[in-house]
Amino acid sequence: MTELASGSTSQRELASESTSQRNTESITVTVNGHAYTADCEPRVTLADFLRHTCGLTGTHLGCEHGVCGACTILVDGRSARACLMLAVQADGATITTVEGLAAGNALNPLQEAFWDNHGLQCGFCTPGMLMTATELLADNPDPDAAEVREGLSGNLCRCTGYDSIVRSVLDAAQRMRG
Amino acid sequence: MKPPAVRYARAGDVREAVALLAEHGSDAKVLAGGQSLVPLMSFRLARPSILVDINRIGGLDRIEQDNGSLLIGAMARQRDVELSDVAAAAVPLLPQALRYVGHVTIRNRGTVGGSLAHADPAAELPAVVTALGGELVLEGPGGTRSVAAEDFFTGTFTTVMAPDEVLVGVRLPRLPDRTGVAVEELARRHGDFAIVGVVAAVHLADDGTVDLVRLAASGVDSVPVRLHAAEAALSGARPTADVLEAAAATVDASIHPADDVHAPASYRRHVARLLVQRALGAAVERSGVER
Numbered sequence: 001m002t003e004l005a006s007g008s009t010s011q012r013e014l015a016s017e018s019t020s021q022r023n024t025e026s027i028t029v030t031v032n033g034h035a036y037t038a039d040c041e042p043r044v045t046l047a048d049f050l051r052h053t054c055g056l057t058g059t060h061l062g063c064e065h066g067v068c069g070a071c072t073i074l075v076d077g078r079s080a081r082a083c084l085m086l087a088v089q090a091d092g093a094t095i096t097t098v099e100g101l102a103a104g105n106a107l108n109p110l111q112e113a114f115w116d117n118h119g120l121q122c123g124f125c126t127p128g129m130l131m132t133a134t135e136l137l138a139d140n141p142d143p144d145a146a147e148v149r150e151g152l153s154g155n156l157c158r159c160t161g162y163d164s165i166v167r168s169v170l171d172a173a174q175r176m177r178g
Numbered sequence: 179m180k181p182p183a184v185r186y187a188r189a190g191d192v193r194e195a196v197a198l199l200a201e202h203g204s205d206a207k208v209l210a211g212g213q214s215l216v217p218l219m220s221f222r223l224a225r226p227s228i229l230v231d232i233n234r235i236g237g238l239d240r241i242e243q244d245n246g247s248l249l250i251g252a253m254a255r256q257r258d259v260e261l262s263d264v265a266a267a268a269v270p271l272l273p274q275a276l277r278y279v280g281h282v283t284i285r286n287r288g289t290v291g292g293s294l295a296h297a298d299p300a301a302e303l304p305a306v307v308t309a310l311g312g313e314l315v316l317e318g319p320g321g322t323r324s325v326a327a328e329d330f331f332t333g334t335f336t337t338v339m340a341p342d343e344v345l346v347g348v349r350l351p352r353l354p355d356r357t358g359v360a361v362e363e364l365a366r367r368h369g370d371f372a373i374v375g376v377v378a379a380v381h382l383a384d385d386g387t388v389d390l391v392r393l394a395a396s397g398v399d400s401v402p403v404r405l406h407a408a409e410a411a412l413s414g415a416r417p418t419a420d421v422l423e424a425a426a427a428t429v430d431a432s433i434h435p436a437d438d439v440h441a442p443a444s445y446r447r448h449v450a451r452l453l454v455q456r457a458l459g460a461a462v463e464r465s466g467v468e469r
């Protein structure tokens with residue numbers, strides 16, 4: 001995959017691209033309650049817009065082609081891959097990123113459950129896991145382990161072996177049901 | 179890995195989208211859910227000069243019953259169709275098949291039209307539309323035309339659509355009440371594209387003989403394949419184990435799988451026959467139940 005990308009894009013091509021077809025659009029996106037307005041090239045993904053323009057680096061980029069789930073965010077309340085949306089498409093949208101889950105230093109119950117159940121090691125996949133689980137638990141407040149595994153099947157973790165993540169989400173479900 | 183430079187236009191209606199495509203020729207690409215096109219751009223396998231975004235065209239996302247058929251607008255999100263009572267009542271094969279498409283997050287953005295236009299031979303929706311003899315509705319500079327599913331897909335990632343045509347929707351015949359449906363797939367992991375997939379619908383007459391059977395397979399040719407010979411072997415018969423086995427035995431002559439990194443052709447042939455038998459068995463078992 002890396003080969004494909006680097007093999008077909010030379011530095012020269014990149015340089016000529018940025019001069020020949022430049023056009024930008026002014027967009028406004030509301031992220032975690034704050035409105036961000038910026039000029040944006042159409043080629044910029046929403047993930048890069050969040051990370052570089054908004055400075056919200058909690059949204060991680062693993063694969064940049066939709067398969068790892070690290071960049072998962074909520075767009076108008078539904079989960080989406082931030083690497084598969086162009087920022088210009090999000091003009092007017094309301095977005096929640098992992099930074100929007102905690103209230104200051106107070107973790108939300110899902111984050112707390114990840115903490116307590118060792119639901120993360122290096123933490124790279126965690127923002128995507130949390131955002132995917134947020135939607136999963138909103139749709140199904142009382143999932144069984146198989147449903148959690150299916151719900152998180154689009155999110156890859158290279159550290160935990162998943163068991164502790166599944167445990168975290170089941171524990172969070174219980175805490176959130178009260 | 180970032181998309182190359184590209185221009186971007188938001189179409190307000192289908193006519194505007196068609197006009198933009200006509201103006202820019204085959205360099206222009208429709209942007210629907212972006213779940214296939216954006217990764218292709220990031221890999222630099224697609225380098226459109228301009229993206230024509232059809233996401234904000236009103237009314238392209240409808241899911242409606244009309245005169246014995248189900249109409250799905252091209253921009254209906256896969257997840258919305260999966261959860262739609264209207265779709266489930268008319269074509270229960272749809273929600274079942276959609277659960278195999280990627281993951282919820284992919285289906286939240288991915289559209290029905292995008293999956294059909296993309297024409298991946300391993301994809302589920304093209305197989306469903308082919309099995310049911312659906313009609314694809316296209317709009318171009320000269321007006322609107324309908325194309326039968328079996329004429330729409332012409333090869334891997336290719337269809338009869340002209341570069342200046344927009345797929346506006348698909349029309350599927352309603353399946354009669356008490357039709358049993360089944361989807362069988364072999365995939366490495368949940369959410370992966372299937373190595374082989376089979377979709378089936380079976381309805382039984384009061385005397386227990388098959389009076390409707392629809393069957394298609396994915397991953398067994400460069401296009402989804404309607405399994406006419408297997409359907410013929412079952413039509414009018416009582417679906418005993420022997421009859422199902424005989425129907426599945428016809429599959430070998432209907433498919434042209436290729437060897438690839440995922441599986442050799444011989445394996446796909448073996449699996450296709452097995453999955454057809456399983457899917458038919460499951461569909462028969464589920465038929466007769468009121469929905």
Ligand SMILES: Cc1cc2nc3c(=O)[nH]c(=O)nc-3n(C[C@H](O)[C@H](O)[C@H](O)COP(=O)(O)OP(=O)(O)OC[C@H]3O[C@@H](n4cnc5c(N)ncnc54)[C@H](O)[C@@H]3O)c2cc1C
Nearest residue numbers: 066208210211212213214215280288289292293295301345
């Ligand atoms: C991780 C992952 C897993 C996936 N797994 C599966 C799977 O198991 N099974 C499966 O079937 N799919 C799978 N997909 C693909 C997914 O279903 C896509 O949503 C679908 O292939 C394309 O739909 P889209 O709306 O995203 O289209 P886009 O990506 O926007 O477009 C795809 C192509 O179709 C063209 N197009 C789109 N809409 C129209 C239209 N209305 N008129 C004319 N041309 C149009 C575009 O120009 C482009 O060439 C997966 C995707 C990802 C990222």
Ligand code: FES
Nearest residue numbers: 062063064069083
């Ligand atoms: S970075 Fe978006 S899915 Fe991997």
Ligand code: FES
Nearest residue numbers: 121122157158159
């Ligand atoms: S915790 Fe390291 S990738 Fe999941």
